[in-house]
Amino acid sequence: MKFIQVTDMHIMPPGERLLGLDPRAQLDACIADINAHHADAELCVFTGDLGHEGYVDAYRNLRDALAALSLPYYLMLGNHDDREAFKEAFPEIACDRHGFVQSVIDTGAGRFILLDSYEPAAVWGSFCEKRAAWLRDRLEESNGRPVYLFIHHPPFEIGIPSLDSIRLLEAGHLRAAIEPCDNIKHIFFGHVHRPIAGSWLGIPCSFVRGTNHQVALDFHTTRPVPKNHEPPAYAVVLLNSESVVVHMHDFLDNSVLPITPGPATTE
Numbered sequence: 083m084k085f086i087q088v089t090d091m092h093i094m095p096p097g098e099r100l101l102g103l104d105p106r107a108q109l110d111a112c113i114a115d116i117n118a119h120h121a122d123a124e125l126c127v128f129t130g131d132l133g134h135e136g137y138v139d140a141y142r143n144l145r146d147a148l149a150a151l152s153l154p155y156y157l158m159l160g161n162h163d164d165r166e167a168f169k170e171a172f173p174e175i176a177c178d179r180h181g182f183v184q185s186v187i188d189t190g191a192g193r194f195i196l197l198d199s200y201e202p203a204a205v206w207g208s209f210c211e212k213r214a215a216w217l218r219d220r221l222e223e224s225n226g227r228p229v230y231l232f233i234h235h236p237p238f239e240i241g242i243p244s245l246d247s248i249r250l251l252e253a254g255h256l257r258a259a260i261e262p263c264d265n266i267k268h269i270f271f272g273h274v275h276r277p278i279a280g281s282w283l284g285i286p287c288s289f290v291r292g293t294n295h296q297v298a299l300d301f302h303t304t305r306p307v308p309k310n311h312e313p314p315a316y317a318v319v320l321l322n323s324e325s326v327v328v329h330m331h332d333f334l335d336n337s338v339l340p341i342t343p344g345p346a347t348t349e
């Protein structure tokens with residue numbers, strides 16, 4: 083099974099730029115690349131920070147961009163989003179009974195569980211007991227089938243202080259829901275605008291760059307978050323019963339080296 087993860091698009095109202103780039107143009111290029119090379123993927127998950135500000139116009143701009151995507155897509159919230167404006171702009175997106183933007187996608191490869199770590203007016207993330215209770219029920223229903231989790235904020239430190247202070251704080255409810263399960267195969271995060279692989283509680287996890295601006299590999303600055311223009315990327319994920327493979331693809335890189343015949347080899 084193949085799917086795509088795109089994160090942190092930070093869409094602005096039409097024509098408005100952010101940190102020297104037009105987030106809509108960046109997303110358009112990302113979508114064009116996905117359509118050209120991965121139209122055979124089953125779906126695409128957008129892991130939060132969908133909009134940056136000016137939400138009514140930004141979300142309209144986002145919806146307009148997504149109309150070009152040839153894959154079914156699923157949207158999650160990040161700290162830069164606005165839950166109520168989002169729900170007005172995307173009324174078809176599933177929520178749990180408390181109104182959190184949490185949903186399940188049952189695929190041939192297992193159960194995808196999309197979580198909501200948005201905390202109004204905060205940069206850091208939260209995951210309360212209500213959200214955790216919903217997660218526990220969805221995990222129980224999985225009956226041991228493979229589960230893949232998606233959440234915007236990481237609940238652990240990654241060694242970049244400016245991001246560690248705005249991670250998912252008070253992760254106890256999330257930890258308690260996850261710890262009894264041995265069928266969670268991978269966790270996909272957004273928020274950090276960097277390519278990172280690692281594990282949490284023994285569960286493998288990965289992060290991918292955003293489609294607009296990025297965060298520098300800076301182990302010293304505490305604030306503000308040091309941003310830069312490293313290449314934007316999305317993730318192409320391959321799942322089967324034995325493995326999870328996450329390819330980070332710099333979709334604006336079109337460098338090609340000519341193939342020159344090498345010397346004949348003799349054995």
Ligand SMILES: [Fe+2]
Pocket residue numbers: 090092131160162273274275292
């Ligand atoms: Fe972001």
Ligand SMILES: [Fe+2]
Pocket residue numbers: 130131160161162234272273274
């Ligand atoms: Fe974020």
